[in-house]
Amino acid sequence: MKRFWALLAALFVLSFHIQSSAAMLNPKDAAKQVESSGSAETTQPPTASEILNLDAEGAVLIEQETGKVLYEKNKDEKLYPASTTKILTALLAIENGNLDEIVTVGNEANLAPRDSSLACIDIGEQITLKDLLVGLLVSSGNDAALTIGAHIGRIVAGNPALPYNQALDKFYELMNKRAADLGATNSHFVNPHGYHNKDHYTTAYDLALIAREAMKHEAFREIVKITYREYPDWNEVDKNDPSKKATRYWVNKNRLLDEKSEYYYPYATGIKTGYTSYSGHCLVSSATKDGLSLIAVVLKSTRDGQWLDSIKLLEYGFEHYTIYEPLKQGQVVATTQVSNHASEDPGAVDIVAAQGFRDVIAKEDVNNIQQNIEWYYTDENNQLHLEAPVYKGQVVGKLTYTLNGKTIGESDLIAARGIERKKTIIDMITPGSGDKLATSGKEHSRSLIVVVVLLLAFIGAAFYTLKRRRRRRYILRRYR
Template identity: 50%
Template sequence: MRKSVFVLFALALLAVLGLVFQEDGGRLAAKAQTLWSRNIGGAPDLQASYAFMIDAADGEVLYAKNEKKRAYPASTTKILTTLLALELGKPDEIVTVGQEADPEDPEESRAGLRRGQKLKLYDLVKAALLPSGNDAARTLGVHIGRKTAGNPAMSVGEAQEEFAKLMNKRAKKAGATNSHFVNPSGLHDPQHYSTARDLALIAKAAMANKLFREAVLATDSVVVSAPGGSGQTVKLTLANTNQLLQPGSSNYFPGATGIKTGFTDEAGYCLVSSAASDGKEVIAVVLQSTSKDVYPDARKLLELGLGSRTTAALKR
């Protein structure tokens, strides 16, 4: 009881200070929202079970809800997959698509790759990020796994295991200490998990990579060429699944800069998003939301982080 009274007093004080010191009002109100989330019992306006938001520049925590609890990341996994591919490969190196592109699940998201096609690594990165192609993510994982092991004859399974080791090592380097990845696509596996906090830190590292950042900023469909083994060239149209970046969508968010959607039955609807305004950029993670709430959840966090809803946040 005493703790609740103290926190309510702190919220009121921060609100007053925010009004008095206008330039720090947004930061103070965001801190107040974090206090509310941690001490009063969650964020009643978010349907997501897990949420976390940071300042993209310095990593300052702006919001937290169950941020350290394990959750399934679904296709937000591909943030780490593509970051690794860009760090360990070259954008223009040619990758030959193999059997790893075959569907592992009949309902999985795909970019439309076929065995024998040859694509630039950066085009595969786009194919994994924009339409959330599991086929592209696995192709990247197998290619990088074999490359780092120095064994082009390594089996698909062995190459993916090698890549998973790289994923876990890179995640820890980013500060993600409560995650464990076993595949490059995010298809459900009980041992494939992360947290809202960890995904925000991984996204922060990824957004610092120029090529990654350019890929997730796509607002229109991207067309890439995929020459096949028979000499025929196929054009692949890669549409971004992130509605925050689609001007014609009801979920369009001016200033959105990325990042990645995700869904499995076990993970629910997930979204790692980012947006910038007046020189400030924030990264927000919502996990285990619903189909109708995942974008509203993300929007509320982005608006709060960029300062346009700080007063409303204190009034709830």
């Protein structure tokens, strides 16, 4: 009976424990925990597009030196560029004109629509090409763009008297040819300023290529970072002082450069704004930080988005990428002792890089880059082994950089100097033959042939002389 009551008590306790456990973890909570766990395992990190969330319809970020694309959104979609067109106009002026040359403003300036942005230059005004570029890029003057176009068109045509309409047509041909030469093959330009025309279009990537080329010129870099310029008017006089010229005020609309703007970006170095009702708000911007120079392009963005998009792109580039330069041209990679070298030579030679390697790399990839050296002259342990003669510039190996199994850079490894070989008996017989390093394998072979021929001639002459002496002794003995 006691056993029966003990067993009943044990069953009661066990039942209570099971119910308590069920209360601590009910099926609904358990299901939630399983669902949560499964979700965590499949969650992917946000993409660059999700991080940036740009307003622009087309955008691209490139590194200025290499042109490498670091981010893109519809980079090849054809869109209207508005006044960012003037980057190409300025590039052609710098490449084909003399910036100190005086240009006389002609009737082409009147072609600028009155409702467009103007530098307010006057017909007949004489102004340097460089100041016209300031009016073009800072004030975004369409009149300056047309004046530059006609001037460069005449230069290219080789006819300073060419009518302005023909000169401008020549300039438009030049615009499209130069763009194509730069790889901007999805673009077509029909004017020098970007005022809307359905046949005038480009892409974010094409504009980046054009801007990258323009930024190679110091004059362009100097002008696109100007925020404000006062320039004397050609015709008007100061209302308060008739003895002075009136002043034109050229103001840059790029708010990334304006220290007083809420969108001021301290690393910004340019480049050009643009807007029409068809193109939306456009901006080609550039910035430099920690040795890294970037170019960002946003097309068909919003009023605030043009600034916010550009800052997001530039910040993304600086945060995630870096300049990687492990090797410079002429850098010593190894030093080795050359065998069989001339006795007066210490025999040591530096092995240097024939080419340098510099690239922009994602910061997270830097530690994954592998370096490998392949030596073309080795000993039994597969170590570099050189034997004289060694020629200056002789390729003795190759240095390769790889990332995830893909070659990203390489350089030939060459001898920094020549080393003569140790003199042999042949060298002593033919003085100078072993002292001068041959400049090529063929010359070295020819020198060796000459040495062999001379040696054979010497042996032949010696043998002939010895034979004659023996014959002479035999004759003398015979007649004795």
